[in-house]
Amino acid sequence: MKDRRHALLELGLLAAAALLPFALQAIGEDYYIGFAARLAIFALAATSLNFVVGHGGMVAFGHAAFFGGGAYVVALLMQAGVVSAWLAWPAAVAAAALAALLIGALSLRTKGVYFIMITLAFAQMIYYSVISLQFAGGDDGLPLDARSSLAPFDLGNDRALYWVALALLAASLHALRRVAASRYGRALAGIRQNEARMEALGYPVFRLKLVCFVIGAALAGLAGALLANQNGLASPGQLYWTQSGMLLVMVILGGVGKRYGGVLGAIALLGLEEALGLVTGHSHFYVGLALLAVALFAPRGLAGLLERKA
Amino acid sequence: MSGLLEIAGLKRHFGGLWATNGVDLAVREGELHALIGPNGAGKTTLIHLISGALAPDAGTLRFAGADITRLGMHARVARGITRSYQITQVFPELSLLENVRLAVQARRRDFGSSFRFWRPASADFSMIEEAEEWLGRVGLAEQAGEHARDVSHGEQRALELAMALATRPRLLLLDEPMAGMGPEESEHMASLIASLKGTQTVLLVEHDMDIVFRLADRVSVLVAGRVVASDAPERVRDDPEVRRAYLGDEVQ
Numbered sequence: 001m002k003d004r005r006h007a008l009l010e011l012g013l014l015a016a017a018a019l020l021p022f023a024l025q026a027i028g029e030d031y032y033i034g035f036a037a038r039l040a041i042f043a044l045a046a047t048s049l050n051f052v053v054g055h056g057g058m059v060a061f062g063h064a065a066f067f068g069g070g071a072y073v074v075a076l077l078m079q080a081g082v083v084s085a086w087l088a089w090p091a092a093v094a095a096a097a098l099a100a101l102l103i104g105a106l107s108l109r110t111k112g113v114y115f116i117m118i119t120l121a122f123a124q125m126i127y128y129s130v131i132s133l134q135f136a137g138g139d140d141g142l143p144l145d146a147r148s149s150l151a152p153f154d155l156g157n158d159r160a161l162y163w164v165a166l167a168l169l170a171a172s173l174h175a176l177r178r179v180a181a182s183r184y185g186r187a188l189a190g191i192r193q194n195e196a197r198m199e200a201l202g203y204p205v206f207r208l209k210l211v212c213f214v215i216g217a218a219l220a221g222l223a224g225a226l227l228a229n230q231n232g233l234a235s236p237g238q239l240y241w242t243q244s245g246m247l248l249v250m251v252i253l254g255g256v257g258k259r260y261g262g263v264l265g266a267i268a269l270l271g272l273e274e275a276l277g278l279v280t281g282h283s284h285f286y287v288g289l290a291l292l293a294v295a296l297f298a299p300r301g302l303a304g305l306l307e308r309k310a
Numbered sequence: 311m312s313g314l315l316e317i318a319g320l321k322r323h324f325g326g327l328w329a330t331n332g333v334d335l336a337v338r339e340g341e342l343h344a345l346i347g348p349n350g351a352g353k354t355t356l357i358h359l360i361s362g363a364l365a366p367d368a369g370t371l372r373f374a375g376a377d378i379t380r381l382g383m384h385a386r387v388a389r390g391i392t393r394s395y396q397i398t399q400v401f402p403e404l405s406l407l408e409n410v411r412l413a414v415q416a417r418r419r420d421f422g423s424s425f426r427f428w429r430p431a432s433a434d435f436s437m438i439e440e441a442e443e444w445l446g447r448v449g450l451a452e453q454a455g456e457h458a459r460d461v462s463h464g465e466q467r468a469l470e471l472a473m474a475l476a477t478r479p480r481l482l483l484l485d486e487p488m489a490g491m492g493p494e495e496s497e498h499m500a501s502l503i504a505s506l507k508g509t510q511t512v513l514l515v516e517h518d519m520d521i522v523f524r525l526a527d528r529v530s531v532l533v534a535g536r537v538v539a540s541d542a543p544e545r546v547r548d549d550p551e552v553r554r555a556y557l558g559d560e561v562q
């Protein structure tokens with residue numbers, strides 16, 4: 001009964017989100033359609049990180065490598081003449097997954113603070129490598145001549161890009177929910193609570209965690225491919241550690257391990273930045289304050305707050 | 311001397327302390343083998359070494375004829391060695407049923423891989439039914455839906471046993487299963503362990519001499535990281551060296 005109500009609520013919200021561009025056009029605020037696309041893209045990226053942090057129990061501080069990496073794959077392929085999204089986006093996903101396989105295989109030999117530091121170090125290595133590459137645009141980043149071609153769909157306007165991002169976000173949320181309830185997801189739940197005990201029951205803990213890390217990175221790569229299209233640019237800032245930090249802030253703000261934690265965190269953080277950016281120049285300061293408030297008053301994130309109300 | 315588990319010259323040190331200092335030990339198929347020894351003798355360390363939680367500095371472990379010295383912990387479980395913990399290690403935020411179901415799911419040879427991403431685990435009724443059976447076996451059927459953190463210490467210890475059994479080991483390692491229990495709970499656990507006799511090979515670490523001499527087919531005595539005796543209970547009891555080294559006045 002409660003499940004049915006939740007499912008209906010979710011469908012209703014999805015429908016409302018899908019109709020949002022029409023509402024914005026009706027009130028003449030077309031600018032915010034692009035912003036909504038940006039929200040959906042960051043929601044996907046934060047959701048992918050929340051899978052790694054909240055389900056896998058791995059505090060990864062290098063997610064920007066996969067997010068920004070996906071953007072660069074699309075931009076580089078476009079420079080090489082590959083315009084099709086059907087080729088470039090899967091390539092971004094595959095590249096992010098492969099990078100995560102290598103980085104994860106090395107990083108997962110460490111725990112706790114060391115894991116945080118080593119994932120950060122790998123991501124920074126990638127950042128410095130990319131800005132030193134002339135063909136990747138160096139410090140300036142790599143502009144896209146046009147959006148990817150998602151024939152038969154036309155990605156030319158922001159509305160279409162928003163819908164595609166929203167569809168991919170919804171599909172990812174659905175898939176991750178299935179995964180969480182699957183054998184694999186249940187095994188992750190055990191690992192999160194007591195890794196050594198799972199090993200003692202016979203679980204290949206290292207491999208299970210590595211796969212989680214790779215899945216999270218692959219989804220981040222997809223979000224990155226979308227971001228390059230939305231910005232018309234793959235920029236070094238998307239690879240920088242502050243981007244990893246921002247995604248982590250979104251996850252913590254929204255609710256670690258909560259189904260909609262990444263979505264709520266992305267909306268809250270980007271919404272706050274947008275709103276405060278309009279009235280003051282010091283948005284980072286206020287975002288910091290907001291984060292402090294969440295840490296003090298809603299330790300389970302915004303999703304935790306909503307659950308209590310529901 | 312041939313056994314299911316054969317340990318030869320096993321050593322492990324922590325800093326300058328040799329917690330395991332040349333252990334030779336054999337556990338035969340089908341027996342309930344008790345391991346006793348004073349606090350700090352190295353019993354838990356030996357369980358860690360057998361289960362693969364710790365790597366030895368020297369010596370070999372053979373299980374069912376194969377060298378397992380270099381195998382990791384989960385690989386040893388796959389071969390049939392499962393342990394329980396002296397300090398309770400269950401999943402506090404999961405139901406008792408889910409705790410045991412995870413142990414059942416771990417058995418790849420019966421249920422296949424845990425790398426299955428789409429079908430809900432709750433749709434695998436055979437796993438759930440088997441988990442319920444194990445819970446019933448240790449007397450926890452009623453509490454199946456409760457979170458592990460919410461049940462009593464004695465019930466958590468019983469859960470710990472059910473989880474180990476649910477992996478269907480060829481060799482079950484029990485590290486002080488009665489630790490921290492009252493007399494009644496201890497008696498319950500003792501009867502559970504007694505019910506395993508004949509069908510399950512067990513290496514049991516236990517303090518309570520009464521229980522050890524009642525249950526064990528053979529007893530090994532560990533003192534300062536070495537096995538000083540390994541024999542039938544009554545002969546171990548009468549061994550003068552054992553009395554001097556360990557038993558003292560505990561045995562009349």
Ligand SMILES: Nc1ncnc2c1ncn2[C@@H]1O[C@H](COP(=O)(O)OP(=O)(O)O)[C@@H](O)[C@H]1O
Binds near residue numbers: 350352356
């Ligand atoms: N991880 C460790 N680090 C350092 N010393 C340890 C460690 N584990 C055990 N020891 C020491 O090894 C000895 C044997 O410990 P243990 O195997 O727990 O004994 P038992 O289980 O027989 O009481 C003790 O002196 C203990 O302090």
Ligand SMILES: [Mg+2]
Binds near residue numbers: 353354355396
């Ligand atoms: Mg001990």
